[in-house]
Amino acid sequence: MVMGRVMLSVRHPTAAGSARKHFRIVLIKPSHYDDDGYVIRWYRSPMPANSLASVYGLIDDCAQRHILGPTTDIEIVAIDETNTRVRVDRIISDMRANNNFGFVGLVGVQSNQYPRSLHIAKPLREAGIPVIIGGFHVSGMLAMFDKIGPDLQAALDMGITLFAGEAEGRIDEVLCDAAKGALKPIYNYIDDLPALEDAVIPFLPGNSVRKTIGNVTTFDAGRGCPFQCSFCTIINVQGRKSRRRSPDDVERILRKNYEQGIDRFFITDDNFARNKDWEAIFDRIIKLREQHGMDVRFLIQVDTLCHKIPNFVAKAKRAGVTRIFIGLENINPDNLLAAKKRQNKITEYRNMLLAWKAVGIWTYAGYILGFPNDTPESARRDIEIIKKEMPLDVLEFFFLTPLPGSEDHKVLSGKGAPLDPDLNKYDLEHALTPHPNMSKAEWEKLYRDAWAIYYTPSHIETILRRAQVYGINIWRLAQIILWFAQSLTIEKVHPLQGGFVRLKNRHERRPELPVEPVWKFYPRLTWEVIVKHARVAAAAWRMFRIYRRVAAGVRIAYNDQAMTPVTEDETETLELFTHNKSAREAVDHARRIKILTAVGASAAQSNV
Numbered sequence: 150m151v152m153g154r155v156m157l158s159v160r161h162p163t164a165a166g167s168a169r170k171h172f173r174i175v176l177i178k179p180s181h182y183d184d185d186g187y188v189i190r191w192y193r194s195p196m197p198a199n200s201l202a203s204v205y206g207l208i209d210d211c212a213q214r215h216i217l218g219p220t221t222d223i224e225i226v227a228i229d230e231t232n233t234r235v236r237v238d239r240i241i242s243d244m245r246a247n248n249n250f251g252f253v254g255l256v257g258v259q260s261n262q263y264p265r266s267l268h269i270a271k272p273l274r275e276a277g278i279p280v281i282i283g284g285f286h287v288s289g290m291l292a293m294f295d296k297i298g299p300d301l302q303a304a305l306d307m308g309i310t311l312f313a314g315e316a317e318g319r320i321d322e323v324l325c326d327a328a329k330g331a332l333k334p335i336y337n338y339i340d341d342l343p344a345l346e347d348a349v350i351p352f353l354p355g356n357s358v359r360k361t362i363g364n365v366t367t368f369d370a371g372r373g374c375p376f377q378c379s380f381c382t383i384i385n386v387q388g389r390k391s392r393r394r395s396p397d398d399v400e401r402i403l404r405k406n407y408e409q410g411i412d413r414f415f416i417t418d419d420n421f422a423r424n425k426d427w428e429a430i431f432d433r434i435i436k437l438r439e440q441h442g443m444d445v446r447f448l449i450q451v452d453t454l455c456h457k458i459p460n461f462v463a464k465a466k467r468a469g470v471t472r473i474f475i476g477l478e479n480i481n482p483d484n485l486l487a488a489k490k491r492q493n494k495i496t497e498y499r500n501m502l503l504a505w506k507a508v509g510i511w512t513y514a515g516y517i518l519g520f521p522n523d524t525p526e527s528a529r530r531d532i533e534i535i536k537k538e539m540p541l542d543v544l545e546f547f548f549l550t551p552l553p554g555s556e557d558h559k560v561l562s563g564k565g566a567p568l569d570p571d572l573n574k575y576d577l578e579h580a581l582t583p584h585p586n587m588s589k590a591e592w593e594k595l596y597r598d599a600w601a602i603y604y605t606p607s608h609i610e611t612i613l614r615r616a617q618v619y620g621i622n623i624w625r626l627a628q629i630i631l632w633f634a635q636s637l638t639i640e641k642v643h644p645l646q647g648g649f650v651r652l653k654n655r656h657e658r659r660p661e662l663p664v665e666p667v668w669k670f671y672p673r674l675t676w677e678v679i680v681k682h683a684r685v686a687a688a689a690w691r692m693f694r695i696y697r698r699v700a701a702g703v704r705i706a707y708n709d710q711a712m713t714p715v716t717e718d719e720t721e722t723l724e725l726f727t728h729n730k731s732a733r734e735a736v737d738h739a740r741r742i743k744i745l746t747a748v749g750a751s752a753a754q755s756n757v
């Protein structure tokens with residue numbers, strides 16, 4: 150049941166007769182509750198959490214440096230609740246056997262995971278075990294508000310320690326305080342973000358990575374993003390300055406994982422294109438691949454202007470990037486402007502996607518529903534435009550959510566706007582505020598419909614046909630599309646929260662809801678399992694037939710509007726550019742900039 154359990158006891162000579170002590174740290178990356186109140190947990194979760202890897206790596210380093218003295222070993226147990234049941238009773242008895250010498254760290258706690266974290270913490274605190282909570286909820290709240298809100302106060306009242314900011318360079322202090330039994334109520338480093346060059350690298354043992362699907366692990370090559378999107382928490386928690394790991398450290402991360410058989414990576418930087426050392430990092434990876442024969446491959450997150458950075462796309466390809474994720478967010482310029490997402494230019498979308506396609510890299514994009522100018526009709530029409538005019542592979546939908554830590558959340562809270570008080574729902578999958586043009590029910594229906602509108606059998610076929618032209622592995626792509634297309638309908642969760650074989654325990658339910666009786670819980674669970682598997686099998690069969698049709702047509706030339714670069718006259722005809730006034734204005738603006746740049750360039754030339 151323990152995901153990664155490592156007893157780090159580097160033997161140092163101890164004074165004769167002195168007994169070794171074990172400082173026990175249990176790190177838990179919590180999950181959260183589904184709409185029925187059960188913990189979302191899988192036999193295999195999608196990927197390991199970099200938050201857990203970062204804190205694990207830091208504490209592992211403390212253990213190797215023996216920061217608690219030569220006679221005290223540091224023992225780390227790491228649990229990812231999305232794939233491992235948290236047995237609080239066992240943690241309590243193990244800790245008790247060790248005189249509560251240690252602590253439980255709730256790691257990388259997002260807002261939607263905060264209620265679950267407090268539920269895990271309650272019995273631990275009652276047993277006298279020190280508990281520390283870190284992650285985006287605590288950091289985001291302390292970054293945006295001077296006063297402690299009721300949710301953080303509830304933790305402090307339970308005697309839980311809060312950690313805000315990043316732990317690199319600070320973890321020694323926390324461990325030493327904990328070992329002395331003198332943890333402070335709050336460690337607040339939110340205004341003092343550490344440099345990442347030479348910082349301890351994130352790492353998880355291979356046996357924990359193997360509790361996830363595939364052979365993929367996560368690491369951050371940098372943190373921070375220069376842009377200012379109002380719904381974003383990252384800029385307020387990790388800052389707008391690019392802080393990054395050195396190419397040497399990236400190489401160490403890759404080698405350490407490669408040695409334990411892990412060669413696929415999700416680089417979690419929210420915008421790797423704005424990592425100031427992207428080129429040096431790519432160059433190092435290219436060297437590892439081309440000169441040292443390391444077949445490492447990557448998924449990275451980038452912005453919609455990345456293709457304009459000289460060499461970026463070409464080097465990404467050589468460095469083994471096979472997929473990119475882009476925050477497309479919306480195709481209505483009014484909405485993008487309202488969210489201060491000024492860097493997203495609809496006039497660039499298609500050319501950017503084609504630049505990636507040209508090198509055989511497939512694209513995922515996030516699309517947000519519920520911007521102020523959206524109506525159910527406009528959003529449905531926008532998705533149809535995307536299907537017809539943009540060569541995008543995987544599209545995923547989110548609700549516009551005022552996440553704690555974002556400017557939107559702060560502004561709405563300041564105005565006293567009605568915000569749903571249940572933090573468990575702050576997972577980008579729920580409607581949490583009133584919308585000017587849609588009722589809550591309409592917004593929720595739009596979210597459910599959006600997946601069905603995009604992933605129709607005929608559009609899946611089009612995606613695969615387009616991908617085949619660019620030499621993309623369509624068998625693999627078909628599997629990912631199956632995952633994204635079916636997750637919400639079959640498992641009722643977003644694909645990023647999904648996993649392989651849902652596990653449920655009768656007792657792992659929100660304490661506000663009753664434990665269901667055996668006669669009700671088990672028959673329903675059995676029925677659920679049967680129905681789900683039947684639906685997965687049916688969907689997989691339909692997908693296989695589409696795949697087979699496309700693969701059989703490999704020699705037939707395929708082309709469509711989305712696959713051709715945008716021409717000047719198309720800006721007058723494409724719906725993407727003409728569907729409303731602000732889209733037309735965006736095109737006019739881009740045209741004016743182009744003319745001015747050309748005039749400026751020829752003036753500069755005539756001056757030379």
Ligand code: B12
Nearest residue numbers: 198199200203254256257259260283284315316417576645
């Ligand atoms: C990679 C990633 C994922 C991956 C993997 C999960 C992971 N955590 O690695 C996947 C794709 C699975 C994912 C899914 C989701 N994610 Co996500 N994800 C990220 C991303 C891009 C990077 C996470 C990361 O590695 N950060 C770097 C680490 C090092 O930072 P950290 O977690 O804050 O940890 C540091 C400190 O907080 C502190 N610390 C943390 N814990 C502890 C504990 C102790 C004891 C101590 C001392 C210190 C400490 O030290 C750490 C090292 O410095 C972040 C954005 C971001 N830039 O962080 C979003 C982010 C965390 N995700 C977010 C969300 C909403 C989700 C989803 C709910 C989306 C969805 N509906 O599917 C799901 C939830 C799934 C789940 N079970 O976690 C939000 C959370 C916002 C919030 N306020 O709650 C973020 C911030 C993005 C956003 N949109 O704003 N995610």
Ligand code: SF4
Nearest residue numbers: 374376377378381419
């Ligand atoms: S581009 Fe992404 S990471 Fe950067 S501010 Fe916008 S939402 Fe945040």
